[in-house]
Amino acid sequence: MRQAEIIDVRRWSAKLRDTLAMTKLFVMVSGCTMMTIVLLVLAGIGAERGDHRPMSPLKGVAMTMSAGFFGDMLKMEIPYYDGGGSRQGGSFSPAAAGAFLLQLLTHVNPYDPRSLLAAELPGMRGDQANVLYSGSGASPGDAPVDLLPGASAISPAPESPAPTPAPSAPPSGQSGTGAAPGAGEKLVFIYHSHNRESYLPELKSKGITDPDLAYDAEVNVGLVGKRLQERLEDKGIGTAHSTTDYPSEIKGFNYAKSYAYSRGTVQEALAMHPKARLILDIHRDSLRRERTTATIGGVDYAQIYFVIGKKNPHWEQNSKLAEQLHAILEKNLPGLSKGVYGKSTHGNAEYNQSLSPHNLLVEIGGPDNTLEELYRATDALAAAVAELLAGAVPAGNPQP
Template identity: 50%
Template sequence: MKWVVATMNVSAITRTLRAVRSMGRLFAIISIAALLFLFATGLMGLAQHKWFAASSTSMKGAAASLSVSFFMDMLAMELPQLQGKINTSTFSPKNTVSFLVRYMLGIHPADPRSLLASELPGMRSETSALLYSGHATQATDYPADFTPPPDAFRPSDSQAAIQPPPATAMPPEQPQTGTTPAVPAQDTASKEPQIFIYHSHNRESFLPELKSKGITSPDLAYDADVNVTLVGKRLKEKVEALGIPALQSTPDYPSSVKSFNYAKSYAYSAVTVKEAMAQHKQLGMIFDIHRDSLNRDKTTVRIGDKDYAQVYFVVGKKNAGWEKNSEFASKIHSKLESKMPGISKGVYGKASNGNAEYNQSLSPNSILLEIGGPYNSLEEMYRTADLLAEIIAEMQMDAVKANAPVGSVK
């Protein structure tokens, strides 16, 4: 009979078991640490509106993703004179890959928070995004707000004014879309205004109206006299013609603010809004009216035989209560879609960095309107303002009929 003898290396097995236990403990520690990190990050995201630390945002557009040096390098490829002024090229493998990742995935390789923002609810306000879309919404046509060059604010603006087209000279015939019939204008002078209109960038103007001044560049489409405040005036007049008292504020910040800084425009206009709210307690709806900076084909729609300036509703997600402002904007957007599809380009939420508060924390019924662009005419802007006036007046009248507080929206 043969015996089979088996030997067992007990010490080796013991070492293996100890190694497995050590790896298990290490895995458990890493897992717990990761969970704690995600939990802490979520809490930090929920409390971020109380902090003043700089935040990052995912860049969705190609232009927004490129730095100045990137553009300079692109120009240097065509202009040899610039090549000697650029020491290092941004077209390195590292920069190129970083740009592609940011543009296609919306993730900043140098900032892990941009990856977490898409997964953690508390950090969603870090990312600009389309909140409500419409018939005219295009995936890449987001509102653009460019800082004008220093020479855009010309000293001679107030001395060489041109006469703007009078609001009454353009009586656009609205298509039959069930628009609210105008009611006789009431004596609104003795009534407290319920609608407030102002302009943080009050000099934003329109190239068709600046031909007599020889201005042809959209970068220079700014004027002290013929500007977006005329659109606000038109909106105010139409709202009042429908029986709703309104108030417009039109200070020229570049000339009235000492050491004017364009980057602080919303700080200047915040004072305007606070003063108006303190003096007029019944103000309910507040509109900051701008014009966008995009090309004409992205700011204009033809309906019937007329061209209309399109409008984007912009919500500042730096405001802790931005969801309420978004809901308010969506109601106007929906009514505009029903009345005239193609005018509204949707509701866009700007990320919580930079200026993205837009004074909207002062009222849940406050919204920024980007109407048209530098290539639109005042006539096209007025047509859209008339449609907005009908919707605003209708919403306010409905609130009054429902015995709701003045300015509230149901």
């Protein structure tokens, strides 16, 4: 009898130890979970105070995880959840978790060697961006793509460069703005830092079918700027437009320095047109047609979005202006605007916007859009600009 009692005590003692161990594990897991939640909340509060969009960084983290990763996390807690039943193996493994953390911290994907090269070689990785104001025309993964073209795509025009009319000689060492001051004040100034960005449908006659080669000295984004100028002037808004072809005018042209070249253009424009209320740097995106086109009322439009350089210490002012213009587009033609994006860590990320709180970078369409689609979008943008300027204030002097 005595031996049986001793054996029974040992059994209950083992159960007690197991219970204590499980309790300890439960407390540790609960504590880690609570700590994670607190850190996420603090990160959200910090982002809200800094960027005015608390969820953008968290969305960026979530988008780097695969659906399978989330499914396997749920499966660990819900025994009867099979993660959709369509995958073999699991994503939530030490290797997968390590790869995710490495990519989150360094932007290098260990399963994609290109990401390692992209971190070191110019042009291999586009400038990453976060959404400041999302538009109804945006889709997941629609962040701006701005890739460095090859040397063969950008070269001085053979003999007849794109015209650059200038009313007076520009300051020594600066290229002309190509903006002729007409009667009345110029309230809008349009220019193109990447003035040769072009469109494949308009380059068929030249045999160009590769989007990486969609650059041209004559048929390019400058036509979009010209259309915008014409529509604004039709509305009685004085507009100046720079048609400077930097590859032809800058000796030893370097595409990576495009914004340094166009900075002189903006400075000259501010001096010539001190009452300008809006400065627009018009670009063409590099995404393909399905990501740059919206069908509204049965008609195709090239989509529009705005980019804010957060290396500019006063970027919040530029951002608010872009949001106002985006809101007008969203009201007039829902789906046309993809929203406002901010760039802060890669590439230029300043875009001459420190020169004026009313300087915006605007992306219209991509290499697969036609001029008709671009012009429809440009006409809508002109109407939005006219509505915006009804309550705008002068751009003022360059900021320090």
